[in-house]
Amino acid sequence: DQQVKQNSPSLSVQEGRISILNCDYTNSMFDYFLWYKKYPAEGPTFLISISSIKDKNEDGRFTVFLNKSAKHLSLHIVPSQPGDSAVYFCAASSVGTGANNLFFGTGTRLTVIP
């Protein structure tokens, strides 16, 4: 049972435009969410996170939005750059329960076209 879902396997965006990557989750106990970026032949690299007490977190060109009622989060990248081309994974955990597990989505491959 996939508790974290990324329904778009791929996304193509023009350089300079906004990239929006979406993620849905089913477990209401999740209270901490993360985005990872993965290049080929490398491990996932942490990008940005958000706690369930917030609805937005911003770090430079990257902003994560959380809609708890809809169990939905999104990652906005603006402006998009060719170097952003990678697979992006959404992950969630239940820190409040003391659980250590991170549940990952299946990833969205972002291609930024120069």
Next chain:
Amino acid sequence: SAVISQKPSRDICQRGTSLTIQCQVDSQVTMMFWYRQQPGQSLTLIATANQGSEATYESGFVIDKFPISRPNLTFSTLTVSNMSPEDSSIYLCSARTGGITEAFFGQGTRLTVV
């Protein structure tokens, strides 16, 4: 942040044999984990490597198939035993420093079983 080194980075193994993957972190970390990413799938947690005691396995994973060691706070090994082609995956080591912090990942070990 923590830098995680995994080896080997890739291997091709005969069915019925075993492979041990090593994970070295450049600093002491509270928690270490082993994940598997099967082709086209999300990252799935195999187990939490506990220092000085038996690993904690997730549902669907057992110690006889995936024995794990963690002799200290910076090193862990995962063995994939009696391999079959279904074990062909990317295996990733991960570490967290505890609390609400992001997890760091090694570059992964791409295993192909023939």
